[in-house]
Amino acid sequence: MIWYAVIAASVGCYLFKLAGLSVPERVLRDDRTRRIAALLPVGLLSALIATQTFTTGHHIALDARAAGLGAAVIALLFRAPFLVVVAVAVTTTALLRLLG
């Protein structure tokens, strides 16, 4: 099942890349296309963050992951680079689990 998903998603991502080089400009310049393209990644990333931080299975959960994400927010406010943000979140969560 994972292999099917890997292949299907890779093909899908490739087709979007190819479409950008192939589709007539006016389709991608369309106002609605642009508005969706601007907000869709924001919505997807936000929904992924929410579900992966605050749910366990089908339950809403507030645990060490939330603290890790909070630490990541602080790191971002200090303009920390990408890997530092991830490392801060992981370390915070791991330490809390170690203590708790």
Place this chain on the structure above:
Amino acid sequence: MTFSDKPTFTGKRVVLRPAGPEHADGPWERKSNDPKVPRSARPSSDPPGHPAPAAPEWPAARASVLRDAAGIALTSGAYAVSCGAICTAAGLTILQTLALSLLMFTGASQFAIAGVIGSGGNPLAGAAVAVLLGSRNALYGLRLASLLNVRGARKALAAQLVIDESTAMAVGRDTERAGRLGFWATGVGIYALWSLGNLLGALGAQVLPDPEVLGMDVAAPAAFLALLAPRMRAGRPWVAALLAAATALLAAPVLPAGVPVLLAALVVGVLALLLPSKATGPRPAPENAPDSVEEAS
């Protein structure tokens, strides 16, 4: 309207600012996209009275482009190590992780499919999320099509290399020649080091103990947050982000894992169609400069 804005792990931010809908058909846009107008003759974001500096001689320009490409490729390679580790921690095999980086080759989508699978979601739901996230590459293609001007096999090859970084390194160069070199050098360099980094990360994660003890389950959300943060400079993204998060959390108890994210995407898509087309308020001049790539610390 920030179109793509990607933190690199050196702390620099590669910012891509294409025209928003409000000036999509302005004279700037027409001229800047006309392949017949030399790039050096196109309007720049400099204020009037400050002509753009003359394009440097080609050997110097080539060296500069190649240096940029090498730097970006190296930083992406290191970022790839974390991607590979997250993928295998989520339950993908080393071969699947490598297949993702070779075939999918667009970072955020790879994190997304790994994240959904890791949280127990249906892999196909993860695939759908990954493809939706990859849709932004189509708009990069729009900006690159006239610059690259490729056909047939070269186009098929170029398409795979259309990602945030290669686009950022291609647009906004002084000459089209430098732009094309920027695209190919960055694309090929990242492709090689991205795959290598993913492989190393996947192998490294094998020797780690329980990923949850190490807090690895928060690595993907933190990565998503770092990708999201630079997009949150206006009001609309905040509305979209909060609406999406609320939708996903409300749906999580009743829908299979992964599906709430798709539902949130649908809600945000509808929101985007309902919003008035004009962005509100004037913005400072640099914000209005489409096609400009800047490195802000």
